[in-house]
Amino acid sequence: MNTLDFSIVTQSWPYLWSGLLFSLALTAAAFVIGMVLGTCLALVQHFEIPVFAQIIRGYVAVIRSIPLILVLFWFFFLVPIVLGHLSGNGRPIPIGATYTAFITFGLFEAAYYSEIIRVGLRAVNKGQFEACQALALSTYDTYRHIVLPQVLRVASPIILSQTIILFQDTSLVYVLSLTDLLGAASKLAQLNGRLVEMYLVVAVAYLAISSAASQCVAVLRKRYALATSR
Amino acid sequence: MHRETSSNAAQSGAIVVVESLVKRFGAFTALNDVNLSVGKGEKIVLCGPSGSGKSTLIRCINHIEKHDGGRIIVDGTELSNRLADINSVRCETGMVFQSFNLFPHLTVAENCMLAPMKVRGISQADARDRALGLLRKVRIQDQADKYPAQLSGGQQQRVAIARALCMQPKIMLFDEPTSALDPEMVKEVLDTMVELARDGMTMVCVTHEMGFAREVADRVVFMDRGSIVEEADPETFFRAPRTERAKGFLNQIIH
Numbered sequence: 345m346n347t348l349d350f351s352i353v354t355q356s357w358p359y360l361w362s363g364l365l366f367s368l369a370l371t372a373a374a375f376v377i378g379m380v381l382g383t384c385l386a387l388v389q390h391f392e393i394p395v396f397a398q399i400i401r402g403y404v405a406v407i408r409s410i411p412l413i414l415v416l417f418w419f420f421f422l423v424p425i426v427l428g429h430l431s432g433n434g435r436p437i438p439i440g441a442t443y444t445a446f447i448t449f450g451l452f453e454a455a456y457y458s459e460i461i462r463v464g465l466r467a468v469n470k471g472q473f474e475a476c477q478a479l480a481l482s483t484y485d486t487y488r489h490i491v492l493p494q495v496l497r498v499a500s501p502i503i504l505s506q507t508i509i510l511f512q513d514t515s516l517v518y519v520l521s522l523t524d525l526l527g528a529a530s531k532l533a534q535l536n537g538r539l540v541e542m543y544l545v546v547a548v549a550y551l552a553i554s555s556a557a558s559q560c561v562a563v564l565r566k567r568y569a570l571a572t573s574r
Numbered sequence: 575m576h577r578e579t580s581s582n583a584a585q586s587g588a589i590v591v592v593e594s595l596v597k598r599f600g601a602f603t604a605l606n607d608v609n610l611s612v613g614k615g616e617k618i619v620l621c622g623p624s625g626s627g628k629s630t631l632i633r634c635i636n637h638i639e640k641h642d643g644g645r646i647i648v649d650g651t652e653l654s655n656r657l658a659d660i661n662s663v664r665c666e667t668g669m670v671f672q673s674f675n676l677f678p679h680l681t682v683a684e685n686c687m688l689a690p691m692k693v694r695g696i697s698q699a700d701a702r703d704r705a706l707g708l709l710r711k712v713r714i715q716d717q718a719d720k721y722p723a724q725l726s727g728g729q730q731q732r733v734a735i736a737r738a739l740c741m742q743p744k745i746m747l748f749d750e751p752t753s754a755l756d757p758e759m760v761k762e763v764l765d766t767m768v769e770l771a772r773d774g775m776t777m778v779c780v781t782h783e784m785g786f787a788r789e790v791a792d793r794v795v796f797m798d799r800g801s802i803v804e805e806a807d808p809e810t811f812f813r814a815p816r817t818e819r820a821k822g823f824l825n826q827i828i829h
Contacts, residue, residue, distance in 0.1 A: 478668070
């Protein structure tokens with residue numbers, strides 16, 4: 345361990361690469377599920393739909409106040425039991441670690457994205473709604489073509505920042521024995537004893553991806569500054 | 575110049591009829607028993623001190639504000655709580671706001687095309703033709719593919735006028751269209767409005783531009799504290815206002 349030997353990294357590249365792909369796939373899936381679901385949750389709260397709005401408010405508060413790792417455990421252990429009860433025979437129905445990860449991250453991120461979008465909805469100028477009314481646009485068209493596009497543009501830097509955090513958080517799937525980038529590296533490191541090299545390389549990979557995404561945030565901020573100022 | 579008074583406007587088929595209109599904001603009565611009738615092709619200028627209810631009145635006409643009492647009939651449709659009635663009235667009334675309210679994420683042309691496509695159901699190509707035609711009319715066709723933020727205030731307000739016209743409304747409502755503009759941009763917007771008036775559009779304008787009122791208005795309606803206090807043709811109104819409140823108001827705005 346006295347000298348660094350990165351040959352181990354090049355040898356085990358395919359395994360690391362598959363770990364990285366899993367991390368990226370999980371991030372992308374959680375992003376899509378989280379954005380779609382989060383937008384719906386935000387709209388239900390925005391329209392103050394009775395009962396549903398209160399339930400969602402509670403859901404968002406709960407999810408946002410407990411650590412992600414705990415939510416992962418919950419889903420992994422509780423959902424099979426709940427499903428078992430629902431199916432009637434009482435035996436737990438395992439849903440598997442991969443599904444657990446995708447569902448949990450999606451639902452977890454939905455709570456965070458919904459808060460971002462909910463705040464963005466409140467920030468849309470009243471005059472925009474009045475202009476839509478004056479033009480006889482339906483509520484659907486108003487939100488689909490005028491309100492939500494503006495919210496997503498204004499919120500895109502925050503949404504992307506949240507997604508960078510999500511990407512880093514995907515490393516928590518090690519508790520489900522899934523092999524993401526960090527998981528792959530730590531398995532290799534323990535196998536061949538090259539902990540320093542492995543963790544250095546992985547850190548550089550996370551750094552590169554996250555800072556590249558941060559650059560995108562800056563570019564987005566600039567690009568939409570024009571289209572969002574009135 | 576051809577002029578009609580309120581009563582014979584009603585006889586010749588008024589396009590907007592407001593009867594005993596009442597609007598309250600909580601305990602505050604913004605409009606108290608307002609009666610107004612606008613004839614087809616008539617140009618009306620609403621003026622009065624701030625808080626007199628003039629903006630509220632035109633915002634009630636296209637149901638951006640919901641009225642609490644009385645009746646509003648626009649082009650034969652009485653405004654009720656039915657969405658179909660509200661939408662049919664809104665389709666016939668274009669509105670121009672003090673703060674433009676253009677859609678910042680859409681280009682000038684897209685601003686003009688959206689409602690005709692979604693509400694009137696015309697094709698994208700037709701909507702673009704119509705938008706470019708009306709943008710030419712307000713002399714801004716070369717800015718069609720820019721975003722609102724790239725335009726001056728006067729240009730933005732002319733886009734807002736074109737956007738409203740794209741719905742081919744029968745009535746245009748103007749809510750202080752030049753109040754948010756720098757002085758040097760007021761004229762270009764007023765010129766556009768004068769041109770629109772010459773084309774025979776029915777117009778109800780809340781404005782303090784008395785030159786505009788003299789030039790195009792058939793009738794000046796003076797409001798104070800939620801009521802119509804005085805109505806007259808512009809010449810009579812400016813030369814010889816009957817009420818003390820109108821005299822006081824005119825003294826304040828014409829230094």
